[in-house]
Each structure stands twice: as structure tokens, then as C-alpha cells.
Amino acid sequence: MDAFAVIPARSGSKGVKDKNIYLINGKPLLCYAIETAKNCPDISETYISTDSETYQETAINCGAKSLGLRNPDLASDSAKTIDTLIDIVKQLKKINKEFDYLVLLQPTSPVRKPEDISNMLQILNKNPQASSIVSVSKLIEPHPYKLKKISKKGYLTSFIKGTSSEIPRQAMSSAYKLNGAIYIIRIKNMLESGKIIDNQSLPYIMEEGVNIDTSADLEYLNFLISTGRLSL
Template structure:
């Protein structure tokens, strides 16, 4: 079964200008996603979907393919990840190239490694999931979360206010790094998560949302810590 890696990287990032090719510990951050995908040995093709000439050049420098540019409709702030995946796989199909499995890796995912990709794909394949993505456990039980209104605290789930943390179920959130999907799911063009979507747990150290400059610094610190303890 042929496998395609798609790395979405449009040029219009606003909160962190030129985010997808900003230097992250010595090289453009997109390079980490490209290198992890290539070194995993899993993919028949690793491509970057972009609307930006400079991003395209950086992507090709690090070994990715940029066979076509993203359409204007999917290069705005409102296009979803699924919109991009549908467009890319349709373009490949038009030239006679089809894939059974697609992995979308975000351009700002320096914690993704070849081992994580290989191990997560093994779970995806063995369990025959429609899709699979990495998740991180919340550090505190969300069942005991609170809200603040007019400086007053109240429990979102008052029935859990006096329960011990160890008596509450773990909760997780999407790590926002990559998504394995069957091509059939993309053909439907709707959602990534179905009633047959799998999870691949990673640690809090192995993930970091990067939405602002503080996030960026935290990500660099985490990355350097991981490298120091390998």
C-alpha cells in the first residue's frame, strides 16, 4: 500500500511571521518534519503543500517534493487541514498517482521523530483504524476544572469537587503534530476523527503548541532537554 506524507505550510502566518521556515535551533523548523518523514522509510513520497516560493525552496533543500502549489482557496485563514488533504490527493490522482494511506505532518512539529512515526504507524495498521494521531495526557484532572466569572470561582463539574485525583479518569488532548489517515477517509472530505480513530500517547515533554514567541522558546527548551537525555 503506497503511502504519502503531506506537510502543509502556507506562507501567511500572522502570530509568528514566516513561522514555517523560522530558524529553530539551527535550521528552519519545517526541516524537522521533512527529515523525520524521510528517515522513517515509511513513505513513497514526502511533499510540502504551500503557496509560497521561499517555503517551497526550503522544502526542496531538505529533500521534500513540491510538485504543485496550493490553490488560493486553500491558502487563506479559513481553509482546514482536510481541505488541503483533499486538494493534494486529488491533484496526485489527476496525474495517475494514488495512495492508500496519507500522513499529514504539521510544519511546526520538531518533536516528531522517525521512531514516533514508525511506532504510531504500526498501531494504525495493526488496529485497522480509519485515522490515528498523537495525544498528550492533561497534567491535572479536567473533571475538577473551574471557571472564573466576575472574579468568583465555581466548579465546572461540582460533583467531582471532593473526589481524589486518582479516582478520576485520565483525559487527553490532541498533540497537534501529525495524523495518519486512510485515503478513503480523505475521499469523504469531512472529518479526521471517526468512531474508529486511534490514539498514540506521547509525553508532555514530546509536544508543545507553538502559537507565539513564548511557545517557541518553550519548544526549543524542551527539544534541547530531550536531546540531552537521549
């Protein structure tokens, strides 16, 4: 069960400038992801993937390795994460490093523990038919059945055809959302399908975390930590 971790940290965020190295309790955000990976006994190596020399230096100081800065075509706004991951796997193969699993840890979803990674790896290892395992959180509100869209005639209609927002909440089937904290992919499947998630991906249910897209999200994370409600 040989696994390595990738910490993706592209610069040029439009929402919050340099959010990947924003200081939380005096520590750059991406370092929390690196430390989680390095504290997991099931992860052999941890790599930073970035287009920024500053991010790269920060990550290396926090204990990550680097294969060099991303190619420009993998650093644009339209670049897909899967293409970056496949590129890293191919680069590692050139230096005779091959793994069974890739663990993707996004700096902007920092609420996770090393034991979550180990648990997920064990589950995936015991389910050889599965291509990946992804952390999710239960979605309470708004439930997908309550979502609406506006028709061409200007009327409200169900966003999901055949559903009704008038069904009692207790009667609605459980819905889950990707919480962004942990993705573990079987590398063989990833290279064959070119996907991180497909119809053979397993869920790993976690409590709601914090996804950092805006300055308000950063303030909320700081609030949770300062009040002792969250420990990273």
C-alpha cells in the first residue's frame, strides 16, 4: 500500500491573494497540508505542485519535496488538476519512483487528520474494484430538492426534475457534498481514465470543514481556531 501525497498550490488566486500561504496561527496554510501528510505513516513522500518560487520555497521549508515548478500550461486558470497529477506521476516514473496511490490534499481545505488518510487508504485497499475514495460531508441545507431554477417563461421550477421542495426534510434522502479535504486515487485507474472521481469512487464521510475561497472564509477559520472550536 505505497502512497505519496501531492499538495497543489497554484498562485494567482483571484478571490484571496496568496491564500495558499496565508498565515494561520503564524503558519502558512499550505504547511498544514504538508504536516498532515508527513504525520501519516502510510504516506512515503510528499510533493508540492506550484508555479510559484515563493510557494515552492515555503513548502520545502515545511518538509515537502519538489519536482520543479509547473509547466506554464498546467498553471493557467483553465488548467485541470488531473492533468497536473498525471504529469507528476510521469515525472516520478522517469526517476524510478512508482506508487500505488496518490493522496491529494488541498491547502484550502485544512480540516483533516493523518488518521483520516490512513483509514481511507485501508478502505480503498480492501476494495480493489474502487478507483478512488473521496472525503464528503453531509449536506443539510439547502437540500438539492429545494433548489430552483427560472424557466424561459420566468417561472420557478425544480432544479432537479421530478423533485419537490414540499417534501418534509425527514423524508428526503441524504445528500453529500465533496468537502475538498482528501482525495485518494488508485494511480493505475487514474492513468487509464484520466479522472479523479468516477462512478467507482467511494465516499468517506467526515464532519463539515472549512473551504477557503474568500477572505470571510479565512476570518471564519481564524475565529474557530481562536475560540478553541477547531484545532489544526
